[in-house]
Amino acid sequence: MYICLRKFNLLFLGMKNNPYTEFMQTSVSVDCVVLGFENNRLHVLLVERNTPTPNSKDLKLPGSLLFQQEDADKAAHRVLSELTGIKKMALKQFKAFTSPQRTANPDDMAWLQVAYHKKINRLITIAYISLCKIDRKLNNVSKYKTVCWSPLNNLPQMPFDHNQIVSEALNEVRTWVDLDPAIIFELLPAKFTAAELRLLFETIYGKKYDVRNFHKKIIAMPYLLPLEEKQEGVAHRSARYYKFDKTVYKKSRGY
Amino acid sequence: MYICLRKFNLLFLGMKNNPYTEFMQTSVSVDCVVLGFENNRLHVLLVERNTPTPNSKDLKLPGSLLFQQEDADKAAHRVLSELTGIKKMALKQFKAFTSPQRTANPDDMAWLQVAYHKKINRLITIAYISLCKIDRKLNNVSKYKTVCWSPLNNLPQMPFDHNQIVSEALNEVRTWVDLDPAIIFELLPAKFTAAELRLLFETIYGKKYDVRNFHKKIIAMPYLLPLEEKQEGVAHRSARYYKFDKTVYKKSRGY
DNA sequence: ATACTTATTGTACTTATTACAATATTTAAC
DNA sequence: GTTAAATATTGTAATAAGTACAATAAGTAT
Numbered sequence: 003m004y005i006c007l008r009k010f011n012l013l014f015l016g017m018k019n020n021p022y023t024e025f026m027q028t029s030v031s032v033d034c035v036v037l038g039f040e041n042n043r044l045h046v047l048l049v050e051r052n053t054p055t056p057n058s059k060d061l062k063l064p065g066s067l068l069f070q071q072e073d074a075d076k077a078a079h080r081v082l083s084e085l086t087g088i089k090k091m092a093l094k095q096f097k098a099f100t101s102p103q104r105t106a107n108p109d110d111m112a113w114l115q116v117a118y119h120k121k122i123n124r125l126i127t128i129a130y131i132s133l134c135k136i137d138r139k140l141n142n143v144s145k146y147k148t149v150c151w152s153p154l155n156n157l158p159q160m161p162f163d164h165n166q167i168v169s170e171a172l173n174e175v176r177t178w179v180d181l182d183p184a185i186i187f188e189l190l191p192a193k194f195t196a197a198e199l200r201l202l203f204e205t206i207y208g209k210k211y212d213v214r215n216f217h218k219k220i221i222a223m224p225y226l227l228p229l230e231e232k233q234e235g236v237a238h239r240s241a242r243y244y245k246f247d248k249t250v251y252k253k254s255r256g257y
Numbered sequence: 258m259y260i261c262l263r264k265f266n267l268l269f270l271g272m273k274n275n276p277y278t279e280f281m282q283t284s285v286s287v288d289c290v291v292l293g294f295e296n297n298r299l300h301v302l303l304v305e306r307n308t309p310t311p312n313s314k315d316l317k318l319p320g321s322l323l324f325q326q327e328d329a330d331k332a333a334h335r336v337l338s339e340l341t342g343i344k345k346m347a348l349k350q351f352k353a354f355t356s357p358q359r360t361a362n363p364d365d366m367a368w369l370q371v372a373y374h375k376k377i378n379r380l381i382t383i384a385y386i387s388l389c390k391i392d393r394k395l396n397n398v399s400k401y402k403t404v405c406w407s408p409l410n411n412l413p414q415m416p417f418d419h420n421q422i423v424s425e426a427l428n429e430v431r432t433w434v435d436l437d438p439a440i441i442f443e444l445l446p447a448k449f450t451a452a453e454l455r456l457l458f459e460t461i462y463g464k465k466y467d468v469r470n471f472h473k474k475i476i477a478m479p480y481l482l483p484l485e486e487k488q489e490g491v492a493h494r495s496a497r498y499y500k501f502d503k504t505v506y507k508k509s510r511g512y
Numbered sequence: 513a514t515a516c517t518t519a520t521t522g523t524a525c526t527t528a529t530t531a532c533a534a535t536a537t538t539t540a541a542c
Numbered sequence: 543g544t545t546a547a548a549t550a551t552t553g554t555a556a557t558a559a560g561t562a563c564a565a566t567a568a569g570t571a572t
Contacts (some may be wrong), residue, residue, distance in 0.1 A: 024323040024328075025323065025373060026285065026322075026325045027284055028283065029280060029281070029283075066282075068280065070281045070379075073355045075355075089330045095353065095514080098350065098383045100323070100329040100383065101328045103330060120280060124325075126329075128355065135360060176441050196550085196551090212530075212531075212532080213550090213551090214531090214551090215529075215530065217551075217552075218528095218529095227566075233550095236548090237540065237551080238538055238539035238547075238548040239538045239551085240550080241552085256282065288570080296536075319550065390515085451520090452518080468519090468521095469520085469537090470560075471562065473559095473560090477520090491518080492517070492518090493516075493517040493568080493569055494519050494567070494570090495517040496518075
């Protein structure tokens with residue numbers, strides 16, 4: 003099962019177009035952009051590298067190389083499961099990042115080698131997006147030192163092309179919500195107010211919604227149930243809580 | 258630059274969890290689903306393998322392994338350029354296919370080895386979609402024996418997971434057109450009738466459009482210019498031709 | 513001249529989107 | 543306890559977008 007590339011290549015030394023060097027072999031990783039919503043801002047779940055090298059930033063997107071018998075979806079689920087303890091998170095592949103330049107930084111490559119005990123020349127990654135209730139307790143039994151939520155619009159500089167991956171992820175959330183509106187409730191707690199939902203929409207779509215018109219939108223969602231329960235401990239009129247009803251949603255979508 | 262995996266691995270023989278065998282190395286390809294529109298049907302551009310092996314089907318999606326210093330976008334453009342002679346085709350990455358099972362068929366693997374002079378254990382592919390005027394003369398200076406348009410709803414059985422790739426591509430066209438309506442005119446000749454455009458919409462969206470309402474839709478597109486020219490040689494009232502005006506489109510989109 | 517085929521066009525109705533502000537409820541401050 | 547401050551809740555009118563529906567026009571074939 004092992005491939006000795008050197009052996010193959012030796013046969014072709016001196017050939018003009020050595021086919022064994024023209025086509026690349028690469029490692030493949032998945033990286034997950036996990037978004038959460040708090041204080042009217044989107045946050046990204048970042049992990050600290052276990053073996054930071056000097057001069058390199060410590061925070062990155064959670065990810066992993068693919069195992070031999072694993073496809074990318076499985077690897078992404080594994081990463082999130084290790085990270086959060088949650089088995090069935092909503093997860094969506096959105097783009098493969100394949101530039102040879104993404105591994106141009108020697109610090110990143112040094113970290114890779116230490117982290118995976120493996121010399122890696124090239125690395126492509128398949129980026130996933132996931133949505134998570136930010137107040138959810140993460141049972142971080144994972145290999146990472148720390149896990150933190152970092153505001154989407156104030157991210158640290160990260161290794162590889164992780165900053166670019168995040169910036170392309172936000173568009174993906176919009177198309178995901180358009181396709182399957184229920185997915186937005188992954189970002190909210192079980193009970194939430196109309197204002198919270200509106201602010202989340204405003205954040206995701208990057209525009210303001212008129213308060214009264216937004217209420218009509220809520221009423222038009224049969225799967226959004228108003229509760230008797232209201233906010234407590236606020237210094238003003240308390241707002242009604244709503245909850246998302248998955249069963250009604252599925253019926254309304256014909257599932 | 259060469260990696261001798263065997264050498265690395267020898268150091269770890271006997272270890273319980275040998276890290277050098279757990280993480281995979283793979284070749285990476287791009288595969289292009291090029292769609293064309295003719296006789297009110299979508300067609301897919303397929304190529305015949307140069308070195309078909311017995312018991313394997315001959316037609317497949319055009320594709321290629323990635324070169325060492327090439328990213329997936331470049332590889333996909335290279336494939337289409339070799340195939341059609343067209344340098345700047347509209348092209349969109351839509352999904353990475355990574356299942357270990359996709360290379361389960363020995364015939365496919367035998368073909369790979371012959372085609373690329375290389376032993377390949379695993380192969381992931383990054384799928385692209387492209388749209389092409391079907392009457393465009395393809396200067397097939399390519400490595401393929403033949404190139405043909407095959408109706409989307411009557412495709413041959415193809416190697417790897419190419420049938421699945423095509424089936425997932427159609428959804429992608431819809432979201433592409435929603436995002437950038439001009440892209441649909443890549444499928445039509447320079448001059449086309451309202452009926453041709455309507456039938457193309459009906460094919461892509463899988464539903465009928467009322468003729469009169471569709472006309473309103475056309476009028477609402479400022480970038481769709483009616484011409485004086487009309488159909489000739491038809492056994493009934495001849496239809497007016499329209500053309501797509503890219504400049505007006507860009508202005509109307511604020512580019 | 514007539515039949516056949518496809519092209520072209522308008523109106524009424526329904527639904528969705530937008531613009532816009534006064535009143536209600538609760539706590540905090542005095 | 544009165545007032546101020548903060549946020550919640552609610553409706554109406556206008557406009558735009560989408561839908562349903564069929565008669566007439568223009569050309570070829572016989």
